[in-house]
Amino acid sequence: xxxxxxxxxxxxxxxxxxxxxxxxxxxxxxxxxxxxxxxxxxxxxxxxxxxxxxxxxxxxxxxxxxxxxxxxxxxxxxxxxxxxxxxxxxxxxxxxxxxxxxxxxxxxxxxxxxxxxxxxxxxxxxxxxxxxxxxxxxxxxxxxxxxxxxxxxxxxxxxxxxxxxxxxxxxxxxxxxxxxxxxxxxxxx
Numbered sequence: 783x784x785x786x787x788x789x790x791x792x793x794x795x796x797x798x799x800x801x802x803x804x805x806x807x808x809x810x811x812x813x814x815x816x817x818x819x820x821x822x823x824x825x826x827x828x829x830x831x832x833x834x835x836x837x838x839x840x841x842x843x844x845x846x847x848x849x850x851x852x853x854x855x856x857x858x859x860x861x862x863x864x865x866x867x868x869x870x871x872x873x874x875x876x877x878x879x880x881x882x883x884x885x886x887x888x889x890x891x892x893x894x895x896x897x898x899x900x901x902x903x904x905x906x907x908x909x910x911x912x913x914x915x916x917x918x919x920x921x922x923x924x925x926x927x928x929x930x931x932x933x934x935x936x937x938x939x940x941x942x943x944x945x946x947x948x949x950x951x952x953x954x955x956x957x958x959x960x961x962x963x964x965x966x967x968x969x970x971x
Contacts, residue, residue: 790878790879790880791879791880794880811828815828850958851955853956854883854885854954854955854956854957854958855954855955855956856954857876857883857885857956858885858886858887858954858955858956859954860885861876861885862885862887862952862954877961878961879961880960880961881958881959881960881961882958882959882961883956883957883958883959884956884957884959885954885955885956886954886955886956886957887952887953887954887955888930888931888934888952888953888955889930889933889934889937889950889951889952889953890926890929890930890933890950890951890952890953891929891930891933891943891947891949891950892947892948892949892950893924893926893929894946894947894948896922896923900945900946900947900948901922901946902915902946903944903945903946904924904944904945904946904947905922905946906945907944907945907946908944910922929947930953932944933947933950937950
């Protein structure tokens with residue numbers, strides 16, 4: 783077994799064991815609460831501990847999400863670099879033992895401030911003449927996601943950026959999905 787697959791399988795097994803142990807404990811305490819086997823002071827303490835566990839797990843979720851996003855950025859950066867070197871062998875989806883990863887690179891534009899000359903140029907590009915925008919520039923807000931998708935689409939088609947878009951930078955992401963076959967291979971396979 784490859785070292786990276788062993789690390790992923792170990793993490794999966796530790797996560798499963800932790801989940802099972804914690805779930806069993808929560809089920810036991812819920813049963814004690816349901817049978818009224820706990821006094822009011824114990825219920826207060828259990829409620830407080832549940833609140834603290836909620837905060838702990840929310841922080842843990844954020845930490846895990848951050849690690850996932852970092853791994854996804856590294857994968858997408860690597861694939862983007864490889865695509866510059868060899869477009870013939872570019873893998874769109876990368877398959878692991880447990881799942882697949884689909885790297886993606888989008889361009890995020892710097893959105894001009896409302897009322898700035900760049901903003902007015904961009905509004906004209908979208909068909910809103912300057913004379914119609916006088917005094918209402920602050921009401922016009924552009925979607926970061928919409929602008930990112932527009933600029934990425936234009937770049938992929940080789941079309942120049944709209945006037946007013948003076949700076950862009952790459953956003954590297956990877957979408958992870960579980961494979962249908964999730965159990966690790968054994969030596970017999």
